[in-house]
Amino acid sequence: MSAGASRDGMRWAAAASRLTDTGAAAAEAADALAAALGEGPVDLVLAFFTAHHVASAEPLAQVLRERLRPGCLAGVSGHGVVTSEHEIEGEPAISLIAARLPGVTVAPFVLVREGWDEALGDQAAFARMAPGVAGAELVLVLGDPFSLELAGLFAACRRHAAGVRLVGGFASVAPRPGSDVLFLNDWVAAGGGVAVALSGALRADVVVSQGCRAIGPPLTVTRSEANVVAELDGRPALERVEEVLRELPEGEHEWLQRGLYVGLPVRPDAQGRGDYLIRAFLGGDRTRGLIALGDGVVTGQHVRLHVRDAGTAREDLQMLLLPQAFDTPARAALLFACSGRGRGLYGAADGDIGPLQAALGGGVPVAGMFCAGEIGPVGGRNFVHWHTASIAIIRPGAPPR
Numbered sequence: 001m002s003a004g005a006s007r008d009g010m011r012w013a014a015a016a017s018r019l020t021d022t023g024a025a026a027a028e029a030a031d032a033l034a035a036a037l038g039e040g041p042v043d044l045v046l047a048f049f050t051a052h053h054v055a056s057a058e059p060l061a062q063v064l065r066e067r068l069r070p071g072c073l074a075g076v077s078g079h080g081v082v083t084s085e086h087e088i089e090g091e092p093a094i095s096l097i098a099a100r101l102p103g104v105t106v107a108p109f110v111l112v113r114e115g116w117d118e119a120l121g122d123q124a125a126f127a128r129m130a131p132g133v134a135g136a137e138l139v140l141v142l143g144d145p146f147s148l149e150l151a152g153l154f155a156a157c158r159r160h161a162a163g164v165r166l167v168g169g170f171a172s173v174a175p176r177p178g179s180d181v182l183f184l185n186d187w188v189a190a191g192g193g194v195a196v197a198l199s200g201a202l203r204a205d206v207v208v209s210q211g212c213r214a215i216g217p218p219l220t221v222t223r224s225e226a227n228v229v230a231e232l233d234g235r236p237a238l239e240r241v242e243e244v245l246r247e248l249p250e251g252e253h254e255w256l257q258r259g260l261y262v263g264l265p266v267r268p269d270a271q272g273r274g275d276y277l278i279r280a281f282l283g284g285d286r287t288r289g290l291i292a293l294g295d296g297v298v299t300g301q302h303v304r305l306h307v308r309d310a311g312t313a314r315e316d317l318q319m320l321l322l323p324q325a326f327d328t329p330a331r332a333a334l335l336f337a338c339s340g341r342g343r344g345l346y347g348a349a350d351g352d353i354g355p356l357q358a359a360l361g362g363g364v365p366v367a368g369m370f371c372a373g374e375i376g377p378v379g380g381r382n383f384v385h386w387h388t389a390s391i392a393i394i395r396p397g398a399p400p401r
């Protein structure tokens with residue numbers, strides 16, 4: 001259990017439980033939070049829990065409401081959870097984080113499928129569908145990967161709330177519909193999504209670590225349709241990709257063991273890390289020379305091949321977190337990591353929470369989950385990612401004038 005507070009009144013605390021009985025686990029973690037927060041209102045509670053507790057999600061939420069009486073309660077299930085000290089995968093666990101937020105407006109809402117076309121064209125409709133998002137410092141988004149489509153929300157935010165940052169992830173208990181559960185206050189469902197907009201006297205730094213290294217030169221898409229590329233640099237796309245791979249220095253071929261990725265530039269002068277949106281290389285058709293990517297591209301666009309490994313992922317995360325050592329002490333952090341990270345990537349637990357706590361000086365309340373898709377901004381726009389770590393680091397901030 002960890003907690004952080006100061007004279008500004010903002011106070012965060014995190015707690016976790018590995019008890020197998022859902023009610024007992026929720027009570028243990030909730031009581032630890034209550035003790036750490038002390039007297040006063042609880043404005044926000046976020047709950048992350050593993051598959052073992054999905055069937056009892058409704059009583060879990062009820063225990064949290066009764067013991068903490070939060071102004072806003074949101075929760076989601078995942079393959080694993082993140083606590084202040086550890087990453088717990090494939091075992092019964094609940095991870096909670098709670099906050100007292102004077103001067104902060106907490107605006108929760110359920111994300112719906114319909115109505116985003118109207119919201120895109122009408123600011124009042126957007127305000128009804130996404131209350132509190134316009135002018136928010138941070139918007140937390142939790143969703144079910146099989147029933148929540150975020151393209152409409154992303155587009156409407158670009159139109160009516162330019163610059164707002166969305167951070168979160170998709171539930172990840174199992175690769176089939178109906179396996180996960182979300183809740184927001186009294187609402188509990190096996191699909192859809194929820195969001196919480198935070199504005200006022202807080203400041204959030206957002207780090208999205210895609211953990212990839214560019215290889216070879218930039219390549220120009222000279223013929224394509226949607227996510228299928230026929231030509232790169234005026235030559236059959238698969239042939240050009242294979243040529244780039246053959247020309248790699250001998251010691252770099254081992255990077256390909258974890259697969260090949262493609263970086264789509266998020267700014268015209270893209271050169272290094274953070275300049276590319278990383279998407280999967282889905283495969284090639286040798287007969288026709290085509291390649292398929294995990295996102296659409298257009299003719300004339302430049303792309304660049306990328307690779308990922310544990311060393312690259314760790315180095316990328318540490319580099320992006322480096323400025324945190326020169327900032328004021330963080331009060332809390334939320335960590336949303338891909339289910340493909342953790343032990344599967346690093347070969348050991350705590351591969352992301354360790355560097356995060358080291359960068360923040362240790363002892364910072366943290367909670368989060370392993371996701372089936374992470375949400376975070378790159379190049380000033382919000383995207384759904386895979387294989388990333390999307391992190392929000394919270395500090396007090398002056399209220400808007």
